[in-house]
Amino acid sequence: MSAQREMKEKNPWHTPLTIIITVIGVIAIVALVTVAVLQNRPVPQKYKYGIVLDAGSSHTALYIYEWPAEKDNNTGRVEQKHSCKVKGKGISSYAAEPEKAGMSLTECMREAEMQVPSRRHQETPLYLGATAGMRLLNIENREASDKVFEAVEKALQGFPFSYQGARILSGQEEGAFGWVTVNYLDDRLKQGLETTGALDLGGASTQISFVPHEYDISESPSNSVAFRLYGNDYNLYTHSFLCYGKDQVLRMALAHQTRSGPVTMSDPCFHPGYSVTRNYNALYDSPCVSERKPKEAPLNFTHTGVGNFFRCQEVVKTLFNFTSCKYSRCSFNGIFQPPLQGSFGAFSAYYFVMNFLNLTDSSIPLETVKANLANYCGTPWNQIKQQHPEVKEKYLAEYCFSGTYIVTLLTEGYNFTKETFSKIKFIKEIKGSDAGWTLGYMLNLTNMIPAEAPDSPPLPHAGYVSIVTVIALLLFILFILSLRPIWPKCSKKPQIV
């Protein structure tokens, strides 16, 4: 016992001073590390918001985006928080009663009021961008298009957000912002990775955008958009084909097949057994086909289906003009297109149609896609309706045509081959945000993507905390070692007898 007491007395670790120093040292280390962790821990998120209305030809959709408020230098990641599909058709369909275009937006705007915290309402920018439907209305009837915008503006200004205007996007903007969205969501821009091309198929127009290899912009400046994003330069090729969206191209196909003004038309792009009455005036009521209206047509015609993919492809091919090209190479209709490059994301109607047909899997070879389509188109209309009672009949009737158009546009139009076809991914969304031009549009207008790479802290958070911990421990050990003069006393082991 006495030996033990003696040992305790001689052991400097047990002197009150050392115990106090040790405790203070441990507390200091814990405090230092805690401060380091807390200081750098992401604080509970506060968000900022932005709202974009996509006034498409077939319908309007509202998107709410959010991003961390404290990253004010626009480095926080923007994500889609909510989307709302406006009931009814696109705003261009209200040409005859413009007020209704404004009223149609009310329900989704009310939803936006609920979704965005009220203290953020006034600072939340609200944009409306219209695409091919309004482009066509503007060509057809400028006054009517202006009235629709007036009504829409009036309606939107009645909400507490920071209204930033409503306008028609150019085809280049629509294509380029779709490309920005896809690459932003995939984190390709920030990391300077090879970018993905974007393919958008709407109701009234379609866009193709990609960064070509060794691309000579001087050949067709109108197809070129230059970006500097996060310190990288991109020379984007983009083109928007007006009238080559899924609904307008169907009009063109029907117009082509009724150019002689028949009473009955047999269509290889519709299922056998399909039969509806269509009105000539309604069919030709669009600038995409109005000039082709037959002089002496009856009021209506009976549109019947035959269901033959290969013959349907022949019809679709007649809608592309391959005869003239004043550039080194063209897609169709005399439009310049450099060689395709890299992988592509195909969204909107590309996705709706290919998803319905179970053809979104990139590993399905082009030949199999065609064979499946041939089989689908040949299936009798009654059987199709029985198999898909839940699908809107208008969509259901058109999947054979739309699928055939998609395959023909991609291969004959844009020159995808059986090798490059597998580089197309049919997508609806990326990491929870819809693929489309709206996010890219908002990122651009809010300057959310800096031209230069933002300065980032030299160390990531975890690295910083680890280094602080190690240095603190080293300092503490150093301090303990500095008490060494006392040590020799205890180096003699106590003799226990």
Ligand SMILES: O=P(O)(O)OP(=O)(O)OP(=O)(O)OC[C@H]1O[C@@H](n2cnc3c(O)ncnc32)[C@H](O)[C@@H]1O
């Ligand atoms: O870009 P624009 O040309 O202005 O048109 P939009 O923006 O209105 O076009 P969408 O991408 O919303 O839709 C493209 C087309 O797909 C159609 N569509 C939407 N949902 C669909 C579905 O589930 N199945 C088949 N087609 C669908 C829609 O009616 C359009 O004809």
Ligand SMILES: [Ca+2]
């Ligand atoms: Ca669209």
